[in-house]
Amino acid sequence: MRRLFFALPLALAACEAPPQPLTPEQSAALKPADARLAALYESSCKACHAVADSGAPLTGDRTQWDARWAKGETVLLQHTQVGFAAMPAGGQCFTCTPADHAALIRFMAGRAQ
Amino acid sequence: MTTRRKVLLGGAGVLALGAGGLVGRRVWLDREPAALPATDAQGRVVWQNWSGLEHSYPAQRAAPASDAELAELMRRAPVPIRPVGAGHSFTALVPTDGTLLSMDRMTGLVSHDATAMTATVRAGTRLSALGPALAAIGQEMPNLPDINKQTLAGAMATATHGTGKGLTALHGEVTALKLVTPAGEIVQCSRDTKPELFHSARVGLGAFGVLSEVTLANKPLTRVRKEVRLVDTDALLKDWPALAARRNRRTGPPARAGSGCRYADEPQDAA
Numbered sequence: 001m002r003r004l005f006f007a008l009p010l011a012l013a014a015c016e017a018p019p020q021p022l023t024p025e026q027s028a029a030l031k032p033a034d035a036r037l038a039a040l041y042e043s044s045c046k047a048c049h050a051v052a053d054s055g056a057p058l059t060g061d062r063t064q065w066d067a068r069w070a071k072g073e074t075v076l077l078q079h080t081q082v083g084f085a086a087m088p089a090g091g092q093c094f095t096c097t098p099a100d101h102a103a104l105i106r107f108m109a110g111r112a113q
Numbered sequence: 114m115t116t117r118r119k120v121l122l123g124g125a126g127v128l129a130l131g132a133g134g135l136v137g138r139r140v141w142l143d144r145e146p147a148a149l150p151a152t153d154a155q156g157r158v159v160w161q162n163w164s165g166l167e168h169s170y171p172a173q174r175a176a177p178a179s180d181a182e183l184a185e186l187m188r189r190a191p192v193p194i195r196p197v198g199a200g201h202s203f204t205a206l207v208p209t210d211g212t213l214l215s216m217d218r219m220t221g222l223v224s225h226d227a228t229a230m231t232a233t234v235r236a237g238t239r240l241s242a243l244g245p246a247l248a249a250i251g252q253e254m255p256n257l258p259d260i261n262k263q264t265l266a267g268a269m270a271t272a273t274h275g276t277g278k279g280l281t282a283l284h285g286e287v288t289a290l291k292l293v294t295p296a297g298e299i300v301q302c303s304r305d306t307k308p309e310l311f312h313s314a315r316v317g318l319g320a321f322g323v324l325s326e327v328t329l330a331n332k333p334l335t336r337v338r339k340e341v342r343l344v345d346t347d348a349l350l351k352d353w354p355a356l357a358a359r360r361n362r363r364t365g366p367p368a369r370a371g372s373g374c375r376y377a378d379e380p381q382d383a384a
């Protein structure tokens with residue numbers, strides 16, 4: 001019984017379809033549902049996260065985001081605030097609060113908002 | 114016994130150590146700076162410019178959506194108030210412990226005059242959005258820098274320019290400005306009205322009030338054919354006088370020894 005209990009979530013996870021890569025066009029068509037967040041996204045993150053060759057993971061493309069997401073939201077937020085690799089500090093969003101940044105990371109990583 | 118071989122080997126060892134030391138020193142000098150704390154002791158979140166060379170922990174961040182909101186902010190927000198565009202400038206123009214004032218909510222086309230070929234644009238508009246907005250009304254800016262991430266006001270404030278014979282920097286094509294002074298007054302200026310303020314504020318480094326609107330003298334939208342060619346350096350230099358006389362020719366650093374890149378932006382028919 002115990003074995004079945006532990007095996008069930010694993011079996012269910014195995015049923016979940018593996019993430020598929022997005023085209024830059026599909027990625028560029030995505031925007032946050034909240035209008036204020038959408039405006040912040042359009043004027044900052046999107047400049048790189050919807051451009052295939054920018055080096056930034058494409059918005060909504062979980063084949064690019066899942067490994068990053070595994071680092072944990074706290075780490076991703078920290079990276080965003082102080083800059084990471086080619087990404088400038090704040091991801092170019094100068095009026096984003098920490099909560100805005102966290103919400104934008106969730107959105108770009110393809111997680112429900 | 115000290116042999117010739119030992120002396121040579123010893124010398125090579127000293128040289129290798131010396132060279133290694135120089136390389137190590139270079140690596141040490143060029144190392145990435147340690148990441149800054151995300152927040153300071155008061156919980157203020159860090160701001161950094163694009164290059165990461167400048168930073169500050171502003172007490173307040175503001176993004177007014179109208180002239181009235183901007184004017185109110187100028188009267189009441191903690192000083193120093195520093196306007197920020199896309200944070201792409203390299204020097205310490207923007208860092209502030211007071212208010213970081215973003216123009217991200219004051220963007221887009223306000224109006225245009227198809228006969229005079231002018232367009233009035235909100236100052237926070239990014240160049241990447243400005244091009245398509247002007248194209249939609251059959252206009253284009255005569256010159257642009259090599260990236261399009263800057264805001265119009267931020268780009269003008271440091272005399273951002275492109276290249277090309279006879280072309281001015283971005284502020285050269287500006288005919289009028291609307292700005293909000295530190296006292297919260299909304300002022301219009303142009304070559305004829307308050308000319309001293311107009312000329313100072315065009316390349317104002319964010320020190321002559323905050324630009325809210327900019328009127329640009331544009332040209333009709335044209336199709337441009339871009340050509341990038343790798344050419345022999347000698348041939349390039351031989352052609353130089355003729356190339357220099359053309360409108361929009363430039364050269365780039367050699368991609369490999371003995372060659373250079375030649376770029377040509379040739380205006381074609383009207384779009």
Ligand SMILES: Cc1cc2nc3c(=O)[nH]c(=O)nc-3n(C[C@H](O)[C@H](O)[C@H](O)COP(=O)(O)OP(=O)(O)OC[C@H]3O[C@@H](n4cnc5c(N)ncnc54)[C@H](O)[C@@H]3O)c2cc1C
Pocket residue numbers: 163195196197198199200201202203206207216236237257258259260262263264265266267268269270271272273274275317318319320322323324325
């Ligand atoms: C990758 C890269 C490429 C570049 N290419 C070029 C190039 O080809 N040619 C060139 O000439 N330069 C170039 N630059 C420099 C860049 O164009 C300038 O530094 C420009 O000022 C940046 O614009 P910004 O919107 O990021 O302004 P910011 O860096 O945010 O601000 C610049 C100045 O403008 C002021 N400011 C911002 N908004 C307002 C406002 N509304 N009212 C009044 N003042 C305001 C600020 O206070 C500050 O003093 C480049 C920079 C980078 C990083």
